[in-house]
Amino acid sequence: GAVVSQHPSRVICKSGTSVKIECRSLDFQATTMFWYRQFPKKSLMLMATSNEGSKATYEQGVEKDKFLINHASLTLSTLTVTSAHPEDSSFYICSASYGEVMNTEAFFGQGTRLTVV
């Protein structure tokens, strides 16, 4: 199956700093990528839809100035957590699919565990 690579897998940062997470589709072009956040023992919550060459579409309640998304190419989307605070600590995971056909599975990155101290 298609491969989506997410980097870094773990990051610890100080409160007030910014952290960038990368999501790459390695063997296909992903016009759309998705960013999810997952709290411990909870479900995946869709944060935003990242579209190549245009602004991301954020879900209700997600601060767009806090979580900056850039989809600079068909194979790369980045999520930057700006001015991180301890409550931003979470598991962030991206996904991509190479079509809008109903039965196209979403391929997920390995996830990034962010800890803000």
Added chain:
Amino acid sequence: AQKITQTQPGMFVQEKEAVTLDCTYDTSDPSYGLFWYKQPSSGEMIFLIYQGSYDQQNATEGRYSLNFQKARKSANLVISASQLGDSAMYFCAMREVYNTDKLIFGTGTRLQVFP
């Protein structure tokens, strides 16, 4: 309203036995797709099985099968011959025709397989 509901926060099953993980969904779209993913403790999301709303037969993939009851809006995952490696979180997800790129997830069920 919840689009995807998984009512079992945790399930236990003995090795080699079958287990059913429940999933109900809510949509007014005539065309939609239902997915099951497995998430081990490492965090990766592993695709297991897909069922389309117009599919006449229940989907099967190896030891996984989907008990699709359209009128009841349920899409339960059946794992046969459970293995210790099946211990993980399992998520049901849905994609709707008017929004074919979004996957919406349920709250998940933690399955533990014991010897």
